Amino acid sequence: MADHKPPRLAGGEGETLHALLQFQRESLLRKVSGVDEESARWSPVASGTSLLWLISHMASAEVTWVLHRFAGQRPGAAAGTAGDHPPGGTLADAVGAYQQVWPRVDAVAFAGASLDELCRHPDASPPASLRWVLMHLLEETARHAGHADILRELIDGATGRLPAAPGRPAGGASELVRRTGQEWRSAGH
Numbered sequence: 001m002a003d004h005k006p007p008r009l010a011g012g013e014g015e016t017l018h019a020l021l022q023f024q025r026e027s028l029l030r031k032v033s034g035v036d037e038e039s040a041r042w043s044p045v046a047s048g049t050s051l052l053w054l055i056s057h058m059a060s061a062e063v064t065w066v067l068h069r070f071a072g073q074r075p076g077a078a079a080g081t082a083g084d085h086p087p088g089g090t091l092a093d094a095v096g097a098y099q100q101v102w103p104r105v106d107a108v109a110f111a112g113a114s115l116d117e118l119c120r121h122p123d124a125s126p127p128a129s130l131r132w133v134l135m136h137l138l139e140e141t142a143r144h145a146g147h148a149d150i151l152r153e154l155i156d157g158a159t160g161r162l163p164a165a166p167g168r169p170a171g172g173a174s175e176l177v178r179r180t181g182q183e184w185r186s187a188g189h
Contacts, residue, residue: 004030017134018110024141025102028058031148032091039155040091051151052091054144059098061140065133066105072120109134 004027007019032040032051043050067073115131122128128136153159 013131014110014115017115017131017138018106021134021138021141022102024138024145025058025098028054028141028145028148029095029098031145031152032095034158035091035152035155037091042151042155044151044154049147049151051148051155052089052094054148054151055091055094055098056089058141058144059094059101062101062105062137065137066109069119069121069123069128070117070130070133071108 004023006023009016009019011019032055035051040052041050043053109130113130115129115134117130118127119129119133149159
């Protein structure tokens with residue numbers, strides 16, 4: 001994967017949050033580029049976290065936090081972007097759904113709303129501001145992009161911002177990890 005650095009700008013708070021959130025969104029998608037369906041569904045951890053799940057989860061998180069909690073839109077208005085991927089859903093479906101969420105979220109979050117405005121449908125008290133919601137999405141997207149980076153390296157040796165180390169075999173430790181994971185799950189874990 002080519003080196004991609006976060007944008008540097010001297011804009012306002014909203015412009016900066018938007019630029020960094022978009023960078024993290026795109027970074028997460030770069031981690032799944034070129035991955036086959038089996039690898040996208042593969043999880044080496046007991047939680048079941050996979051590349052496919054991460055993409056689906058982030059689409060759901062943006063809908064939940066910005067459209068539902070902040071803007072007060074009905075959850076049904078976000079049909080097709082709910083959390084866990086459907087059993088028959090593909091990575092391309094999840095990526096497409098995630099990308100379709102972005103303009104809807106951006107139209108609410110970055111089209112003139114005050115960052116001090118409070119959520120209309122908070123999940124807890126006290127209600128969070130739009131600023132908090134956007135910072136939370138930024139940190140959650142970055143955190144999950146890091147998870148995706150590790151999963152991708154286990155799958156095929158590709159790493160995040162920098163190319164794989166010279167001499168590293170394609171696939172990295174993925175086959176060993178897959179076998180070990182299968183044995184672990186077969187043992188009832």
